[in-house]
Amino acid sequence: MTTNSIGLDTKKTKEIADELNSLLANFQIYYQNLRGIHWNIRGKRFFDLHPKFEELYTDANLKVDEIAERILTLGVTPLHTFEDYSKAAKVPVGKNISEDEKAVQLIVGSLYELLKIERQILDDSAEANDEGTNSMMSDFITEQEKTVWMMKAWLGESI
Template identity: 40%
Template sequence: MDNRLAKAKPMKLGWSPEEVERISHALNEVLANYSVHYQKLRNYHWNVKGSDFFDLHEQFEELYTETLVNIDELAERIRVFGQTPLSTLKDYLKVSTIKETGTDLESSTMVREVLGDFTILLHFMADAVHAAAEQGDSGTEEMIKKFINKLEKHHWMLTAFLAK
C-alpha cells in the first residue's frame, strides 16, 4: 500500500474542504439565480397575454419545467459534496443577480427579460464549469455543460421569436 495514502486524511470524494467550498459556492450561485429565474418563468406563464399568449404560455411552461429539473440536479450535486444548498427565497433573492419583475408586462418584455436571465445564468454557469475544471470535478463540469447547451439553444429560439 502506498504510504502516502495511509497517512492522508480522508476527504469527501477526494477534494479538500477548500476545493469543496469553491465548487459548492459556484453551484449555489447558479442555484440562486436559477431559482429566481424559475419563479419569473412561472409568473410569465401565468400572466402572459395578447396575440402571443398561446405560443408563450406553452414556451414558458416548457422552460420552467426544465428549469425545475435542473434546480433539483444542482441542489443534489451540492449535497454530494456534503454541503447544504441554498433553499430559502430570502437566500435566493440575496445571492441572485437575476431580479424579480412585475406581472403586468408586455409579452415581448417578458421574452427580453428571459433572454437577459439566460445571459446571467450562462455567466454563472461558466464560472461553475471553471471552478469544477480547476478541481478536476468532471461530474459537475458535465452537468453544467449540459445546462449551458440547452440554454444556448433556448436563447437562439427566443431571439428568433423576437425577430418576427
C-alpha cells in the same frame, strides 16, 4: 491536500459548492419569473408562449433539484429560503410582465446571468477535476445557449 469521500479536494469542493449555491439562488428567481410570465402572459401570442413558458419552468424546476443535489453530493447544504435567494441572485426579477416581448427579453436577460455563473463554475470545476459538476454545467450551457438563440430569433434579433 485533503480529499472528501468522492476524491475531490475539500477546499476546492467548498468553493464550487458556494458557486453552485449562487447558481441555485439565481435559478430559483429564474424559475419564479417563468411561472409569473406563464400565468400573466396576454395577447395574440398567448397560445404559443403559454406552453413554451411552462416547458421552460418545468425544465428550470428540474435543474433546481439537480443543482441542490450536486451541492449535497459535494457535502454542503443548499440554500433553501427566499431570503437567501434574494440576497444571492443577479437574475433580474420580473414583476407583472404580461407583454410577450418583455417576457422573452426577461428570459434572455436571465439566461445571460445564469450562463455567466455557469461558465465560471465550468472553469473552476475543471481545475478541481470535478467532472460531475463540470458535466452538469456543460450540459446546462449547451441547452441554454440554444434557448437564447431561439428567443433572440423570436424577437427578430441576432445572437
